[in-house]
Amino acid sequence: MRYLPHTDEDIRTMFDTIGVSDFEGLFRTVPESCRYDKEMKLPPPKTEWDLNSYMAEIKSMMKITPEHAVLVGAGRYQHHIPSTIPAIMSRSELITAYTPYQPEMAQGTLQGLYEYQTLTARLLGVDVANASMYDGASALAEALLMGIRIGRKKKRVAVSKAIHPHYRAVVDTYFAPTEYEIVELAVAEDGRTDLSSLSAEDGFAAVALQSPNFFGVIEDMEKSAEAIHAADSLFIAAFSEPLAFGLVKSPGSCGADIVCGEGQSLGIPVSFGGPGLGMFGCRDKFVRNLPGRLVGETRDLEGKRGYVLTLSTREQHIRREKATSNICSNQGICTLTAAMYMASLGGTGIRKLAKLNFDKAEYLKAGLQQAGATLCHDAPTFNEFAVRFDSDFKPVQKSLMEQGIAAGLNLSGFYDDMDNCYLFCVTETASKDVLDTVIKEVKK
Incomplete structure (x- = not known):
């Protein structure tokens, strides 16, 4: 949503309506001792296009961008949102x-x-x-x-x-x-x-x-x-x-x-x-x-x-x-x-979406096992699961990140007995190509 600033006339009309003469009048009920009387250390104003460029620069610093495939869940899940x-x-x-x-x-x-x-x-x-x-x-x-x-x-x-x-x-x-x-x-x-x-x-x-x-x-x-x-x-x-x-x-x-x-x-x-x-x-x-x-x-x-x-x-x-x-x-x-x-998906849509999440997660789970990973638990899972790697997974994780795939959450920071265990999540947003890439990198 674009920001449309108030004109001087808009501001004067609002002041007249509430009965003050200037901005200072808005704060007359605040005691002087409670006010900040120093200069605000703010950067100089930017034009709209300069501001857009600045925000784009900040966006480029993000570790994970909207273009990344995310195979990390743990309470926050990437799902397709109907327009x-x-x-x-x-x-x-x-x-x-x-x-x-x-x-x-x-x-x-x-x-x-x-x-x-x-x-x-x-x-x-x-x-x-x-x-x-x-x-x-x-x-x-x-x-x-x-x-x-x-x-x-x-x-x-x-x-x-x-x-x-x-x-x-x-x-x-x-x-x-x-x-x-x-x-x-x-x-x-x-x-x-x-x-x-x-x-x-x-x-x-x-x-x-x-x-x-x-x-x-x-x-x-x-x-x-x-x-x-x-x-x-x-x-x-x-x-x-x-x-x-x-x-x-x-x-x-x-x-x-x-x-x-x-x-x-x-x-x-x-x-x-x-x-x-x-x-x-x-x-x-x-x-x-x-x-x-x-x-x-x-x-x-x-x-x-x-x-x-x-x-x-x-x-x-x-x-x-x-x-x-x-x-x-x-x-x-x-x-x-x-x-x-x-209401948009209805009962049938939610069932189909849940089945798609389950099937894709099972595909990655089976592929990682074939690549040498071991399941941490053998009970049924939904769209995420934990696996243990015999070797350090961090280099593989870094390589996947360079390919635009954020994969696996290190569980050792949450549970002391889960060293080199990672939690993977697969939703409908992950393509087969992405899942195959993860399996291929683990096999190397």
Whole structure:
């Protein structure tokens, strides 16, 4: 979008309207002692073409450009975004929409959020979904706090080590100032969470797993639900790749009580790591403990269908100490984008896309094994997987980068016992030529 500066006449009209004579008048309520009175160290202004050249120069310094093929996932995924999505989202009534506190003025936004809730509930297999959270990591932390609210006197939660390390770090931050205890569950050799310790432990308000987990491994959700419920705990299912549910059973249908995760894959670009979309749903009986906000459908005095915020127990609505969530920001624009994406693909499209991701990842997995790599885990995976190399992979990684392919995430920085192990991710954006190039370089 081009920047169109205000004319002197525009500025004078605005000053006259608000009753000030100059820019200084805008800051008259700020005490002199609180103002910055030094010269701003800013570079001289640039012409529009000079600025474009400068930005192009900065772009050329990027390690990974839009022209690179990216075979790295770990919570952020490269997916094709239909051109209809940015075209519709660029409409002013959608791109500027935020929290619709005045329903009579925001029926379009509210209906869009209502449709998002419906589509999300179907995708995740839950009874009810909220109108989004900040991101997947904070959604998990909020889910665990929700579990503690439901568990009442229980002060402990269990979290799988196969959950994304960044998600676990956010959970640690949330829980650090509280009295609640976090217990980590080990990862078995097949890449799935080891739940054998649950029978010997008690007092867990909730147990959280991720599927597909950080290694791309699909957890046995139905058996996990049985074990967790047998321990008298709530089952929280997290995720970072929602497109997997086009191919594998949804967490809710497998027995999860609360489902939460990252929705970036649903039409939202990677954008240097943000923004994301926190998706969140649960069983109907837990709805009054749900964080965030809900959009409900109702009828007005004339019998016409309308949409309103309901059961929104954020700190703006009630006393701070009674709020179920103190996150002030929801991802309104990202939520509407995800709704458009899910509606555009439909159930059939999501299934086909998930199958394409799975098939391409399996092709690379088999090729790397034939080239000498060893799978770190033998459980089924979705569109990413971890392999171990006998020799140093870094020179190969550097060679691939020079060919425009960013491949593999070194896992040793996240897990001490995974030296020379790399996480690969394949989505529909990776061509067969790219995958064959990676396999060829590993064989050398």
